Amino acid sequence: GQNIDQPTEMTATEGAIVQINCTYQTSGFNGLFWYQQHAGEAPTFLSYNVLDGLEEKGRFSSFLSRSKGYSYLLLKELQMKDSASYLCAVRDGAGGYNKLIFGAGTRLAVHP
Amino acid sequence: GAGVSQSPSNKVTEKGKDVELRCDPISGHTALYWYRQSLGQGLEFLIYFQGNSAPDKSGLPSDRFSAERTGGSVSTLTIQRTQQEDSAVYLCASSPIAGPGGELFFGEGSRLTVL
Numbered sequence: 001g002q003n004i005d006q007p008t009e010m011t012a013t014e015g016a017i018v019q020i021n022c023t024y025q026t027s028g029f030n031g032l033f034w035y036q037q038h039a040g041e042a043p044t045f046l047s048y049n050v051l052d053g054l055e056e057k058g059r060f061s062s063f064l065s066r067s068k069g070y071s072y073l074l075l076k077e078l079q080m081k082d083s084a085s086y087l088c089a090v091r092d093g094a095g096g097y098n099k100l101i102f103g104a105g106t107r108l109a110v111h112p
Numbered sequence: 113g114a115g116v117s118q119s120p121s122n123k124v125t126e127k128g129k130d131v132e133l134r135c136d137p138i139s140g141h142t143a144l145y146w147y148r149q150s151l152g153q154g155l156e157f158l159i160y161f162q163g164n165s166a167p168d169k170s171g172l173p174s175d176r177f178s179a180e181r182t183g184g185s186v187s188t189l190t191i192q193r194t195q196q197e198d199s200a201v202y203l204c205a206s207s208p209i210a211g212p213g214g215e216l217f218f219g220e221g222s223r224l225t226v227l
Contacts, residue, residue, distance in 0.1 A: 033215065042203060042218035043155070087154060099168050100145065100216060104154035 004103035028094030137206030
């Protein structure tokens, strides 16, 4: 089976840096994704990690440690528009499938 | 259009009725997913189609739920004898490759309300 844990809510100040952690347990790890979801909208892709280390894309970076079952999403120079839910998702390759399982999401509120 | 298309965008039904939700994935995408999202909650996996292989139905909550994907393209999620707890947004997503990697592209969802 799969288990994905991330904090329910976080708050941060405009211009600051915030780190959203995700821990996971899965029988057939095949990659980890981060998605952003604004209220009432569909999720949109942010990042993908399959090897250990840091992936940087502009203001957003994502880190993966497969041995620890751990990832984080780092958001720099926060803007008000970054207020959204951030979903950690793990691709589970067990049984020959590659289904993507999502955590419950972290609601981030950015304040002026 | 170029994105994943879902219909209807909103559906209100009475308890006990059957509903069908439709998903048109991005052309050429081999993988298709259905998820359910209740208000303020995360995405609950329902079913996954991968090419011509048998689907992974492990997330379907009961035998009232079923899904088909015809011709490797359009998919229909059917909920029989709807219950109030079925009220949620049903999201469809498609992916260009079935293997590792391959980001999911989501539709706008079908909001189901069961009275």
